[in-house]
Amino acid sequence: MPSVTASSADPSEMPPTASWAELFTGRNGWRALALTGGVALHAVNVHIVTTVLPSVVREIRGLDWYAWSTTLFVVGSILGATLSVRLLAVLGPRGACLAALAVFTAGSVGCALAPAMPWLLAGRTVQGLGGGLLGALSYGLIQLVFAQRLWPRAVALVSGMWGVATLCGPAVGGLFAQAGHWRWAFWFLLPVAAAQALLVAVQLRPGAGVRHVRPAAMPGIPLLQIGLLAASVLAIAASGLLPRLAWQASGVVAGLAIGVAATRIDRRAAVRLLPTGAYALSAPLGAIYASVALLLVGVTTEIFVPYFLQTLHGHSPLAAGYLTAAMAGGWSAGSLLSSGRSGAGANRMLRAGPVACTLGLAALALLLPFPGRLGQGFETSLVAAALAVVGLGVGIGWPHLVTRVMSLAPQGEGGLASASITTIQLYGMAVGAAVAGLVANAAGLTVPGGVEGAQSAAVWLFASFALAPALAALLAYRVIAAAPRRW
Template sequence: MPVADTTRTTDQPAAVQPGTAAWSDLLRGANGVLALALTGGVALYAVNVHVVSTVLPSVVQDIGGLDFYAWNTTLFEVASIIGAALSVRVLAALGPRGAYLAALVIFALGSAMCAAATAMPWMLAGRSVQGLGGGTIGALSYALIRVVFAPPLWPRAVALVSGMWGVATLCGPALGGLFAEAGHWRWAFWTLLPLCVLQALLVATRLKPHAKAPPADSAARIPGPQIALLASSVMAIAAGSLSTSLVWQAVGIAAGLMLGAAAIAWERRTTVRLLPKGATALGTALGAVYASVALLLVGTTTEIFVPYFLQTLHGHTPLAAGYLAAAMAGGWSLGSLLSSGHEGRGVARLLHAGPALSTLSLLILSILMPLGAELPVGMRTLLCGLALAGVGAGVGLCWPHLLTRVLTLAPPGEGGTASAAITTVQLYGMATGAAVAGLIANAAGLLSPGGVAGAQSASAWLFASFAVAPALVVLLTRRIIKARV
């Protein structure tokens, strides 16, 4: 059934007959313009991710801070968690247009701070501001899918939003790599500002402020304690990565796990919730879906070190390393777009095969990435690119169907909370993964002994250990498949 007219907050999209979900229904007429308004923000967010991953080796060479390398992603994702968690409340207060424009302004401010950074603390502050705006943009894009499109179009819309990472694989590495090779990495951030202006113009003309009260779940109070505990759990793990002592590293991990458990315990007993009912219990289908989303994203955060490994171990230029690293996102987009039209048993097979492919690809990378002259350069590059694409493709094969299940399994009256929580859980997985990745890489020798030997050890340990995350998803898919949607 189409979404009720009382929730419409934009120009009326074209009608879709029950049971139909062709790409033409989504991309033509008013639906197509609305899809562009929603996906443009995600494309901007994704381009930024690839810009930063490409220029970061050049950044640390210029302003220092190799020991805080992973913190650029950790703080960005922690701030994104906060932005995503606040998105439903901001949407209720400002409406679609106001909320989206406010997020774009914050994102642009953070980009300007990064461009002007002269030391790593300044850069980290800018990345935090960027994350706050970016997390809000990402969550709004998913939350507005259920508002502006009819249910038969949801899988296609989710796939299209996810597919914007494919656009980023073309633009982000080029933008970052070209400026990095020219010695002007700051301009990679400055060029994000006109893109923000263009997206703001599109949003201002196509999204309208709502005239009626938001749904009840959108008007709920902010779940501050849960957000603080989740952010603190990530920061505790990240703090452990700064020490070379195994004892303090273990303390950081233990503290992070305890704070994460405290967030779940608080969520279960409070009336002001961050997630919909049942989302914190692995025994429920909804809980298994959210856990799978987080674990799949943990596996992909190995990408943050890929440009550094490729430049240090394989001698690639920033541009080439950026494009190879983007193969992971490209595989995700391709897998998502190809799998979105499957139904029934086809979906069940994809939910099993996707995580298995990601697991296998990460294990292969743990062998390939440390190799030096043992393989010809061309062969090594090809195999690494295929393995990186395999990690992303594994996520993409099951991604539209996992997210669609969030929308269909959400308890009555909690659709907005459930859809916004997609981004919150996704970002928590990425933030936790980035923090753990920094800890493992540093402990495995990235800083000491450092250089080629340290990078070889760090890459082997990083990819092998992170293969555990998608492997756990394989165990969760049975409960998800059995659920009635």
């Protein structure tokens, strides 16, 4: 992978954002489609699995392992994201994307054939590996194929693929689940992956103007740091299986301690997982990374929404899937609408986003547990609006968070910074999913279970997870206030 030099200048001095027309004109448009198709496939899969998972656990059992489907998927994605730099250097843009699609396809086949929950979890891990590669490669290629003025638009387009997924992911998952054929939801992904592979093979070929300069030395792989991050997430998730609350809390503390150890080792490592300055909250880059992780922790509550909607509100799998997809729809809409902002406008988006996310989660803590108080139609509308606000809060700041990571990366660490966006995003999701499972189970999801357990779990889950974007809001205000002195 060629070294991408990123400026460490004030983000407010970046070139004016280009128009959407320039991104979609000529060769740029085909490249954008090739980059974003893999993310769309990954996003559709996420919504399919979220929608069919209640049906899955009813057939092959494993409610205790409900959150592990997301936890292991994201652990695999972290590994994929960190390997993407090496894969891109060795195989080039086209070869790396095709390899990622092949891994993702293998995981989908494993899920479709799963006879029991352990098999499904193994398939989800492999799916996550392919999905992490696809996501990181999309961000990494933005800097290689587009001019800097197109970066915010390209980032917003990648985020917008989650909006595309809201149109078809819940429909595919919901229709197959209602028909009693959830396995076909995974088989559905195979022809989509084949079509994307054909597009990549044509549009990212070396003769199409896509640069690939093989580096003199292959990028190293931070295996120790990756292993520690995976161990951190798994320790947190496994603590939910312990019989006593005190033991569970100790497991969470141990998992977080392993994560801290990974950061300390990475600071001194010759082969780094994150760029220089990523671990200091007092530095702009570190504060932005922390904001990304906290926002993603907040939105992982999405994995339990279909279960609560079906168990407490009596919605069908299809209806629950589409309601849940409102969160991703809000993310996409916010990202696309805010991507043209720069300077003071971008700062406003960075401030407002975490606040909106916090308010949306707080509203869900009031709306989801106790249905029937406001009338079903009106109540359903309020739930959909609250979910959309959570996603909107992440989306309106997302293009500016990612662009600032790229622009603030130290000299010569642009490629690492691009891949690390996905790494941080996924680690936040993995920790969030693991803690969400722990909180939900501790609050009664499985014991006493049923309606009573689901009500208690919903209250505790959304109320506690609203704290994560609230902390991100404080970081955003502090960083922006310090901008004249630091940036």
